[in-house]
Amino acid sequence: MAIATLPEDLSPPGRAVAAAIPPTPRHRLRPWRPGRLGVNLVLALVAAAWLVPTVALLIVSFRPESLYETSGWWKVFTDPSQLTAGNYSTLFRQGLVAGGLLDSLLTSIEITVPATLLVTVISSLAGYSLTFGRWRGGNAVFYTVVGLMVVPFQVALLPVVELYRAFGAATGFNPYGTIEGVVIFHVAFGLPFGIFLMRNYYLGIPSELVEAGRIDGAGEWLLFRRLIIPLGMPAAASLAIFQFIWVWNDLFVALVFLGGYSHYPLTIYLYDQTRALAANYWVVATGAIVSVVVPLTVFFSFQRYFVRGMLAGSVK
Amino acid sequence: MTLVHAPSPATTPARPRPGRSRPLRRHAWSLLFLAPAAVWLAVVVIYPVFATIRYSLFNDSGSFVGLSNYKNLFTTNSLLIPFRNNVIWVVIFPFFVTVFGLVFAVLSERIRWATAFKAIIVMPIVFSTTASALVWTNIFDLDPHVGAVNAAVQAVSDWFNPPGAYPVDTAAGQTVAALASAGDRSANGAILSTATVHPGDTVRLGLIGISPLTLQRLGAKPPRQPTAAPGSITGVVWRDFSPAHPTDRSTLYPDEQGLPMLHLALLGAGGSSVASTTTDTRGLFRFSGVPPGTYRVQVVPSNFQAGFTGTFWLGPQSLTPTGSASQTAQALLSVPLIDVGMIIAYLWIWSGFSMVLIGAGLSALDRQVLEAARVDGATEWQTFRRVTMPLLAPVLTVVFVTAVINVLKIFDIVVNMAPGASQQQANTLALQIYNSGFSGGIHTGLASAIAVILFVLVVPAMVWNLKKLRASNT
Numbered sequence: 001m002a003i004a005t006l007p008e009d010l011s012p013p014g015r016a017v018a019a020a021i022p023p024t025p026r027h028r029l030r031p032w033r034p035g036r037l038g039v040n041l042v043l044a045l046v047a048a049a050w051l052v053p054t055v056a057l058l059i060v061s062f063r064p065e066s067l068y069e070t071s072g073w074w075k076v077f078t079d080p081s082q083l084t085a086g087n088y089s090t091l092f093r094q095g096l097v098a099g100g101l102l103d104s105l106l107t108s109i110e111i112t113v114p115a116t117l118l119v120t121v122i123s124s125l126a127g128y129s130l131t132f133g134r135w136r137g138g139n140a141v142f143y144t145v146v147g148l149m150v151v152p153f154q155v156a157l158l159p160v161v162e163l164y165r166a167f168g169a170a171t172g173f174n175p176y177g178t179i180e181g182v183v184i185f186h187v188a189f190g191l192p193f194g195i196f197l198m199r200n201y202y203l204g205i206p207s208e209l210v211e212a213g214r215i216d217g218a219g220e221w222l223l224f225r226r227l228i229i230p231l232g233m234p235a236a237a238s239l240a241i242f243q244f245i246w247v248w249n250d251l252f253v254a255l256v257f258l259g260g261y262s263h264y265p266l267t268i269y270l271y272d273q274t275r276a277l278a279a280n281y282w283v284v285a286t287g288a289i290v291s292v293v294v295p296l297t298v299f300f301s302f303q304r305y306f307v308r309g310m311l312a313g314s315v316k
Numbered sequence: 317m318t319l320v321h322a323p324s325p326a327t328t329p330a331r332p333r334p335g336r337s338r339p340l341r342r343h344a345w346s347l348l349f350l351a352p353a354a355v356w357l358a359v360v361v362i363y364p365v366f367a368t369i370r371y372s373l374f375n376d377s378g379s380f381v382g383l384s385n386y387k388n389l390f391t392t393n394s395l396l397i398p399f400r401n402n403v404i405w406v407v408i409f410p411f412f413v414t415v416f417g418l419v420f421a422v423l424s425e426r427i428r429w430a431t432a433f434k435a436i437i438v439m440p441i442v443f444s445t446t447a448s449a450l451v452w453t454n455i456f457d458l459d460p461h462v463g464a465v466n467a468a469v470q471a472v473s474d475w476f477n478p479p480g481a482y483p484v485d486t487a488a489g490q491t492v493a494a495l496a497s498a499g500d501r502s503a504n505g506a507i508l509s510t511a512t513v514h515p516g517d518t519v520r521l522g523l524i525g526i527s528p529l530t531l532q533r534l535g536a537k538p539p540r541q542p543t544a545a546p547g548s549i550t551g552v553v554w555r556d557f558s559p560a561h562p563t564d565r566s567t568l569y570p571d572e573q574g575l576p577m578l579h580l581a582l583l584g585a586g587g588s589s590v591a592s593t594t595t596d597t598r599g600l601f602r603f604s605g606v607p608p609g610t611y612r613v614q615v616v617p618s619n620f621q622a623g624f625t626g627t628f629w630l631g632p633q634s635l636t637p638t639g640s641a642s643q644t645a646q647a648l649l650s651v652p653l654i655d656v657g658m659i660i661a662y663l664w665i666w667s668g669f670s671m672v673l674i675g676a677g678l679s680a681l682d683r684q685v686l687e688a689a690r691v692d693g694a695t696e697w698q699t700f701r702r703v704t705m706p707l708l709a710p711v712l713t714v715v716f717v718t719a720v721i722n723v724l725k726i727f728d729i730v731v732n733m734a735p736g737a738s739q740q741q742a743n744t745l746a747l748q749i750y751n752s753g754f755s756g757g758i759h760t761g762l763a764s765a766i767a768v769i770l771f772v773l774v775v776p777a778m779v780w781n782l783k784k785l786r787a788s789n790t
Contacts, residue, residue, distance in 0.1 A: 036426065039423050039426050039427060040427055042423065043420075043423055043424060043427055043433055046420070046433075046437075047432075047433050047436045047437070050436050050437055050439075050440075050664065051436055052455070052464065053440075053448075053451040053452060053454075053455055053664065054439070054440070054451065056451065056454060056455060056464060057447075057450070057451045057454065060454065068462065069459070069461065069462065069529065070461060070529055070532050070533055071461055071533065072460075072461055072462060072463075072464065072467050073454075073464075074464065074467070122352045122353050122356065123353065125349040125350070125352065125353065126349065126350050126352070126353035126354075128349055129346045129347070129349035129350040130350070132346075133342075133343075133345075133346030133347075133349070133350070134342060134343065134346065135343050135346050135347065141350070141354070143782055143785070145357070146781055146782055146785055147778050147781070147782060148357060148361055148362070149778075149781065150721050150774045150777045150778045150781065151361060151365065151771065151774070151778075152724070152725045152746070152767070152770050152771060152774060153725075154725065154727075154746050154749045154750075154767050154770055155364065155365050155368050155767045155768070155770060155771045156360065156361055156364035156365065156368065157364075157749070157753065157754070157767070158364075158367075158368060158371060158753055158760055158763060158764055158767070159363065159364035159367035159368055159371070160360055160364050162367070163359070163360075163363075163364070184356075184360060185360060187356060187360075188356050188357060188359075188360030188361050189360075189361065191353050191356060191357055191361075192357070192361075195353060214342070219345070220342060220345035220346065220349070221345070224349070245441075245442050248444065249442075249443070249444030249445060249446070249447075250444075251444070251445070251446050251727075251728050251731070251732070252727050252728065252746070252750065255750070255754070256750070256754050259754070266444070267444050267446045267728075270444075270446045270447060270450060270732075271446055271731070271732060274450060274453070274732060281454065284450050285450070285454070288446075288447040288450050288451070291444055291446075291447055292442075292443050292444070292447050295442040295443070295444075296439070296442055296443075298442070299438075299439070299442040300435075303435070306442075307438075307672055310669060310672050310673065311672070311673065311676050
C-alpha cells in the first residue's frame with residue numbers, strides 16, 4: 001500500500017487519506033472556481049496601482065517643465081505630443097560639473113563598485129575561514145557576526161567620524177569627507193550579512209571536497225581560489241547584487257560622511273533638489289529615473305540571484 | 317603565478333607538499349582569511365557601539381553628565397515626537413506589510429501571470445527610498461493639477477458639486493468682490509457691469525486677481541475690442557492687468573488676456589436674468605436679439621464656485637483629537653496625517669519583499685497536506701486558516717520581525733517625503749540622530765543617547781535571531 005512507503009513520523013494528520021487516493025493531475029486538483037476570475041481582476045488592479053507611481057515619475061520626466069504645474073502627468077494619455085526628452089538633454093548637457101547629474105552618477109559608481117567588491121571578497125574569505133577553518137571559536141565568531149546583523153548603523157556614526165579624525169591626525173589622511181570614508185563605513189555594515197550569507201552557502205558544499213584537496217596538498221589559498229570561489233559563485237552574486245543596491249540607494253551614510261566634499265552620489269543630488277526653493281520637480285523626476293535605471297537593470301538581469309539573496313537573509 | 321593554472325585540487329592526484337598540510341600552518345591561513353573582516357568589524361562596528369554608549373554619558377563640552385542626556389530625551393516634548401512616530405510605524409507598518417505579502421503571495425499562486433505580477437510588486441525595492449519618496453510626494457501633491465490622489469478626489473467631488481472655471485477659495489480668505497476692477501461692482505457673489513446697457517451697446521468688464529495659471533489652463537488669448545451690433549449686446553470680459561502698464565485699468569492691452577468660459581447673464585430691469593451666454597477664448601461674448609430696454613451684464617456666481625482644491629495629505633495635522641490636551645500629551649498622542657502617507661509609500665516599497673519571502677514559504681509547504689484537508693471537506697478558507705497559516709507562521713514571523721527592525725531605523729523616507737511644514741511632526745529616532753549629531757547644532761551626547769536607545773530596541777531581534785540560529789544548528 002502507498003501508506004507503507006511513507007515514514008510514519010513524517011506523515012502529518014490527514015496524509016493517510018491523501019495517500020490512499022490515487023494521484024490526480026495538477027490541473028484536476030484545482031478545478032475552476034468562480035473566484036478565479038475575481039482573483040485575476042483583483043491582482044490586475046493591484047498590479048496597475050503598483051505601477052502608477054513609477055509610470056507617473058517616468059512621464060513627469062518626459063514632459064516639459066512648463067507643464068508640470070498646469071496639468072497632471074495623466075494628460076499625456078490624451079495628448080501624447082507632450083512627451084519630450086528635453087529634460088534629459090538639459091541635464092546631460094551640463095556635463096561633468098560638480099553637483100550635476102552626470103557627476104553624481106559617476107560618484108555613485110565610485111562609491112558603489114568598491115564597496116560591493118570589498119564586501120563580496122572579504123565576506124567570502126571570512127565565510128571560508130568560518131566554514132572550513134579548523135580552529136576553535138569559529139562558532140562564537142559566527143554568532144557575533146549574526147548579532148551584528150541587526151545593529152543599526154546610526155549607532156556607529158559619531159565614533160567613526162571621530163576615528164576618521166584621529167586617523168587623519170596620525171597619518172595626514174582623514175577619510176571623513178572622502179569617497180574612501182563612505183566606502184569604509186558601507187563595507188563594515190555590509191560584512192555581517194555578507195559573512196552570514198556566504199557561510200551558510202558554504203555549509204552546503206561537502207567538506208569532503210575541501211578535505212580531499214587538503215590531503216592532496218593544496219594550500220588554503222589555492223582551495224579558496226580554485227574550489228570555493230567557483231562553487232560559491234551564486235551566493236557571491238546574490239551578495240554582490242544586494243550590497244550594490246543597498247549602497248547605491250544609500251542617502252544617510254553619504255550625507256554624514258561626505259560633508260564638505262564637492263561630489264555627491266545621486267541620492268544626495270535628489271535630496272538637494274527637493275530641498276531647493278525653486279519648484280524644479282522636473283529635475284528631480286529626471287534625476288530619479290536616471291538613479292533608478294542602474295539598479296533596475298541589475299535587478300532584471302539578475303532577478304534570480306536577487307530573490308535568492310532575499311530568501312537567504314531571512315528564511316532558514 | 318603557476319598556481320593560477322593548476323587544475324582543480326579536488327581532482328588532481330596527490331602532490332606531496334609536506335609543509336603545506338601542517339595543521340598550524342592551516343590554522344594561520346584560516347585566521348588570515350578572517351582577519352580583514354574581523355579587523356573591519358571590530359574597528360568600524362563593535363568599537364563604535366561602545367564608544368557611542370560612552371558619548372551618551374557626556375555633554376557637548378565633554379564633561380561627564382551621567383544619564384542626563386537620557387533624561388532630557390524623555391522630558392523634552394519635541395524629543396518625544398520621534399518616539400511616538402517610531403511607535404506608530406512599528407504598530408502599523410509590520411502588520412500591513414505582512415498581510416499584503418501574504419495576500420499577494422497566496423493570490424498570485426492562482427494566476428498564470430504570476431511572474432509578471434511578482435516582478436511589478438518587487439520592483440520598487442530596488443529604487444532608492446529617496447526616489448520612491450519623490451514619486452509619492454508627487455502622487456500626494458496638494459495641487460489637484462499635479463497630484464494624482466487629489467485629482468481623483470477632485471474628479472469625484474466635481475461630479476457631485478461642479479466648480480466654476482474661476483474658483484474663488486473663500487475658505488482661504490479670497491472674495492469675489494476683490495476681483496472687480498474699474499467699471500464693475502460686485503453683489504451677492506456675482507460681478508455686475510456698473511453702467512446699464514441697451515441693445516447695440518458694447519460692454520467691457522475688467523476683472524483682476526485672476527491667476528495666470530488658470531488662464532493658461534483655459535487657453536486664454538489677448539482680449540479684443542468688441543464690435544457693436546444692432547439688436548445685440550456685445551462685450552469683452554478680460555483680465556484687466558497689464559504687466560507693462562500695471563497701474564492702468566480699463567484699457568485693453570495686448571499683454572492682457574480675455575477670460576474664456578465665463579458664464580454671463582443679461583439682467584433685465586427687474587434684476588432677473590433674461591438671457592445667458594459664455595465667453596470665447598478672447599473673452600468676447602454676444603447676447604443676440606435683445607428686445608429694447610435697459611440691461612446689466614452679470615458674471616454669474618457659479619463661475620466663482622470653489623470646488624475641491626486639494627487636501628494636504630502630507631500635512632502635520634493630527635488624526636487624533638488632541639487639540640485641548642497638554643503639550644506632552646499632544647507630542648505623545650497625535651497621529652499626523654503625514655505618517656499615513658509615508659507608511660503607504662513604504663508599503664509600496666516593501667510589500668514585494670514580504671511577498672517573495674512568504675511565497676517561498678508557500679511553495680515549500682507540503683501540498684499533500686493541503687490536498688488532504690480539502691479532500692476531508694475543508695473549504696478553501698478553512699484550509700487557509702487552519703492549515704496554511706499555522707504552517708506559514710515561522711515565515712510570517714521572520715517577515716514581521718524584519719519589518720520591525722527596518723522600521724525602527726526609518727530615515728530616508730521621512731527626510732525626503734515630509735515637507736518642511738510636517739518635518740517636525742514626522743520626526744523619527746534615526747532622523748533625530750542625524751539632526752542632533754550632524755546637521756545644525758551638534759549635540760553628540762543627545763545623538764548618542766538616541767542611538768543607544770535605538771540599539772537597545774533591536775537587541776530583542778538580535779537575541780531572537782541567535783536563538784533561531786542555534787535551534788537550526790542543533
